[in-house]
Amino acid sequence: MTKTRRLTVLALLCAVALVMFTIELQLPSLTSVPGIKLGLSNIVTLFTMYTLGPGSALTVLGIRVILGGILTGQVGALAYSLSGGLLAYLVLFLLCRRIPVKQLWVLSVLSAISHNVGQILAAVAISQTPELWWYLPVLVISGIVTGAFTGLAAQFLLFRLEKTHGYLFSKK
Amino acid sequence: MKTRSWILLFVLLMALCAGVLLLRPRPQGQTTVCIYQDGQLLETIDLSQVEAPYTIPLTWKGSTNEITVSPGSIAVTWADCGCQTCVNHGPLQPGGMPIICLPNRLVIKWVQDPVVDAVA
Numbered sequence: 326m327t328k329t330r331r332l333t334v335l336a337l338l339c340a341v342a343l344v345m346f347t348i349e350l351q352l353p354s355l356t357s358v359p360g361i362k363l364g365l366s367n368i369v370t371l372f373t374m375y376t377l378g379p380g381s382a383l384t385v386l387g388i389r390v391i392l393g394g395i396l397t398g399q400v401g402a403l404a405y406s407l408s409g410g411l412l413a414y415l416v417l418f419l420l421c422r423r424i425p426v427k428q429l430w431v432l433s434v435l436s437a438i439s440h441n442v443g444q445i446l447a448a449v450a451i452s453q454t455p456e457l458w459w460y461l462p463v464l465v466i467s468g469i470v471t472g473a474f475t476g477l478a479a480q481f482l483l484f485r486l487e488k489t490h491g492y493l494f495s496k497k
Numbered sequence: 498m499k500t501r502s503w504i505l506l507f508v509l510l511m512a513l514c515a516g517v518l519l520l521r522p523r524p525q526g527q528t529t530v531c532i533y534q535d536g537q538l539l540e541t542i543d544l545s546q547v548e549a550p551y552t553i554p555l556t557w558k559g560s561t562n563e564i565t566v567s568p569g570s571i572a573v574t575w576a577d578c579g580c581q582t583c584v585n586h587g588p589l590q591p592g593g594m595p596i597i598c599l600p601n602r603l604v605i606k607w608v609q610d611p612v613v614d615a616v617a
């Protein structure tokens with residue numbers, strides 16, 4: 326993949342992640358538990374991780390979290406999404422070599438759980454309300470469900486694209 | 498690890514979490530609530546002493562939460578925080594989780610009666 330092509334793809338992926346993030350925010354939240362989200366833009370992070378590599382995935386994630394926070398006026402929530410996002414990324418980064426694409430959904434679940442743990446960690450620290458730890462079990466369950474969903478979506482996408490555009494992730 | 502083992506692990510983890518949720522202690526009969534913003538105690542209200550409903554508008558860094566206090570209950574009834582989890586939470590349930598607005602750093606929670614405990 327040429328440098329220009331790579332940059333274009335990366336920019337496109339950032340845009341897609343931002344759009345997904347914004348659309349998801351428009352959906353009514355189903356629960357009163359802070360932090361439960363489908364995490365659709367996570368599909369893009371996973372996809373980038375396996376196609377362009379960890380550096381690009383971090384770029385997509387960082388741009389989505391920061392620009393997404395500013396664009397949607399959620400600057401107040403930036404600290405929570407950043408700590409969640411970074412922890413989720415860390416797990417992705419450490420485990421992506423050990424978990425094959427076939428089990429991408431597993432990685433996605435682990436990453437979603439750590440995202441929620443990171444978020445709650447920030448929430449407890451900032452609000453100084455240890456009671457919030459009681460949200461952890463709910464957020465672990467939701468992380469498993471949403472992580473499996475986004476992971477399967479990314480997995481499906483990767484296999485489809487490998488079939489049609491095989492070079493996408495054979496040549497990093 | 499095999500896919501089957503992962504599924505088993507995740508199912509067990511979910512069961513464990515559900516168990517913890519069911520076993521969560523829910524102290525009943527508390528009537529005093531504390532309102533915190535950005536870690537500061539703003540108000541302590543004994544809900545059993547409230548006679549008529551009133552609202553408290555709280556503005557922090559340009560964002561507002563409107564808290565409605567009525568006899569025996571308290572809720573965030575309006576907010577411009579974006580996520581709206583504080584409004585969706587509804588009234589603070591007996592023994593229930595604190596109402597929290599993460600973006601506006603607002604926490605409303607039960608405290609042990611008597612009120613003296615809240616002085617810290």
Ligand SMILES: [Zn+2]
Nearest residue numbers: 576578583598
């Ligand atoms: Zn709120």
